[in-house]
Amino acid sequence: MDPMAEEVLYSVADGVATITLNRPERLNALNGAMYDGLIEAFDQTDRDDKVRAVIVTGAGRAFCAGADLSGGARTFDYDQEAAATAPEPHRDRGGMLVLRIFRSLKPVIAAINGPAVGVGITMTLPMDIRIMADTARVGFVFARRGIVPDGASSWFLPRIVGISQALEWCLTGRLLSSEEALAAGLARTVCPVVDVLPLATRLAGEIAASAAPVSAVLTRHLLWQMLGADHPMVAHRIDSQAIYDTGRLADSAEGVAAFLDKREPHWTLAPSKDLPDWFPWRPEPPFAE
Numbered sequence: 001m002d003p004m005a006e007e008v009l010y011s012v013a014d015g016v017a018t019i020t021l022n023r024p025e026r027l028n029a030l031n032g033a034m035y036d037g038l039i040e041a042f043d044q045t046d047r048d049d050k051v052r053a054v055i056v057t058g059a060g061r062a063f064c065a066g067a068d069l070s071g072g073a074r075t076f077d078y079d080q081e082a083a084a085t086a087p088e089p090h091r092d093r094g095g096m097l098v099l100r101i102f103r104s105l106k107p108v109i110a111a112i113n114g115p116a117v118g119v120g121i122t123m124t125l126p127m128d129i130r131i132m133a134d135t136a137r138v139g140f141v142f143a144r145r146g147i148v149p150d151g152a153s154s155w156f157l158p159r160i161v162g163i164s165q166a167l168e169w170c171l172t173g174r175l176l177s178s179e180e181a182l183a184a185g186l187a188r189t190v191c192p193v194v195d196v197l198p199l200a201t202r203l204a205g206e207i208a209a210s211a212a213p214v215s216a217v218l219t220r221h222l223l224w225q226m227l228g229a230d231h232p233m234v235a236h237r238i239d240s241q242a243i244y245d246t247g248r249l250a251d252s253a254e255g256v257a258a259f260l261d262k263r264e265p266h267w268t269l270a271p272s273k274d275l276p277d278w279f280p281w282r283p284e285p286p287f288a289e
Helices: 032-047 079-085 093-102 153-161 163-172 178-184 193-210 213-228 232-247 250-261
Strands: 008-013 016-021 053-058 108-112 129-133 137-139 175-177 189-191
Touching: 008 032, 016 032, 016 193, 032 093, 053 193, 108 193, 129 178, 129 193, 137 178, 153 163, 175 178, 178 189, 189 193, 213 232, 232 250
Parallel strands: 016 053, 053 108, 108 129, 129 189
Antiparallel strands: 008 016, 137 175
């Protein structure tokens, strides 16, 4: 099934959706069609209850070389766009994509098979797990291009690797080895490139087979949202409600029964219809206040 533009490939097998950036001749540099295709792909994974986990990877030797710079020196000059859309303020497309991935109802794994630079790495920050080829290089190169980090990475990156490490990477703009990314906690695993997608697929398959779909949605959002909480009581309030609601549904009984019977669970609840009425409990703020 391929409902997206040809620049973004989409397939589903065994409960896992694989989204592939497909401009290998341009090292999968993002253009407008790819931004739109990626957002549509995540809309599709949210709609499809058969999808339990998502993998994002790149075709060819790169994951994503960042923004398409074929427009030359004026690539990041948005004056013309601003005039066309006035009085609407400019919105960073990388940030819009990142926020869409952040809202995903399904766990997301980045299978970084090659270079990931600029938006090519910041788009992975809201993904839940990053697996990286040992030959991959990543770079937060924005200062070297005369701009600032995109994709809300000023929020995500310090939470993943710490503020000092985030500042060093962004201020130097240097390319990082996969081993440095691993040591800082940006990558979960570094492995030979031929093993990146198979490992991501095995991990996604484990999530798809083991995690109750409604539980996975709530768990993912609980952990991400609580990064911004100012006291553990905030988490206690919402997870108390979540435990109460999930504990009286069919999947809770099935999870316990499957454990006692020493068998695989058969989940019956679906995110499309069985999420609690209070989800999401913290709606996305508006862009313009």
